[in-house]
Amino acid sequence: MAANKEAVAIILDVGPHMNQGPPNGPTDLEEAKTCAELMIQRRIFSDSKDEVAVVICGSQRTNNSLSSDDEYQHIDVLCGLQPVSFDMLDKLSDVKATQHVCDFVDAIVVALDVIVDKTKNLKCGSRRVVLLSNLGGTFNDSQQNIIADGMKNSDLSLTIVCPFDVQNIGDDAAKLSRSQKKAAEYIGKILEAVSGDSYTFSQAMPALMSYEKKRTRPTPWNANLEIGPDISIPISSYIKVVEVKTKPWKQFVAKRTEVPVRCDAVYYRNDEKETEVEKDSTVLAYRYGSTLVPFTDESRAAMDGNKGGSGRGLQVLGFTDEAN
Incomplete structure (x- = not known):
């Protein structure tokens, strides 16, 4: 306990x-x-x-x-x-x-x-x-x-x-x-x-x-904020608002030792035919507003190279006018 x-x-x-x-x-x-x-x-x-x-x-x-x-x-x-x-x-x-x-x-x-x-x-x-x-x-x-x-x-x-x-x-x-x-x-x-x-x-x-929310201990994400090749500032980041998600269905499935639970992932195009796509043909992307921004292996390698192999952190890539 x-x-x-x-x-x-x-x-x-x-x-x-x-x-x-x-x-x-x-x-x-x-x-x-x-x-x-x-x-x-x-x-x-x-x-x-x-x-x-x-x-x-x-x-x-x-x-x-x-x-x-x-x-x-x-x-x-x-x-x-x-x-x-x-x-x-x-x-x-x-x-x-x-x-x-x-x-x-x-x-x-x-x-x-x-x-x-x-x-x-x-x-x-x-x-x-x-x-x-x-x-x-x-x-x-x-x-x-x-x-x-x-x-x-x-x-x-x-x-x-x-x-x-x-x-x-x-x-x-x-x-x-x-x-x-x-x-x-x-x-x-x-x-x-x-x-x-x-x-x-x-x-x-x-x-x-009045039900209590789940009690959790905040854990910081420790990394460096890099501005150019010469400036590196240690930072600790915390998530301010976290979505409370239900437990995955796999934790509630009936226990049957003779038929173990197996998870299969299948990818489809978002079109009328819903064409199946192989995983190797997919690209990781992050959503920025309503836009999906691809993040390829080449992009990751370029960022890792610029950071000198540190592998994690935040990087200031440039500055722009407020009007943009």
């Missing part, structure tokens, strides 16, 4: 309490799923190298490395830490609410284990656990200091996305159950200890809907 990439474990609560919601509005589970899907989509479309894990809290099945006969039950590691993909989105779309109430604190511990186990020998920019829940389930409040210390020692951060502001309940207090208030106080102390952050669904979704 690259040093500037992020490892993220998304915890999605699907317990029966997540079926709550305003009249004629989406349930808490629907909003939580939308946030999780947007987090993954955002990384797919920006061609991000971040790795993401998805942990289901309150799942029908139990699938995690910490489970025993009576501990860490109904927690499913739906996707281990891996690069984001459309397969991950497909799995997430099939997730439904269940009748199993799960301790979200246990789910946080499982998510921490998933990230630490996969990244312990790797360098990554940051590691983060994101909990999507209305905090309406049961929880064990005896592990608060252990979790906070473990996250700080492992350099992990925590983000909570909830229907209400966990760190500032305010006017929402009247709508919350006693259990939710207690959970908000509990999780708020962990956030404070690890310098984590919290958002409401209404705050998170607009931010996640």
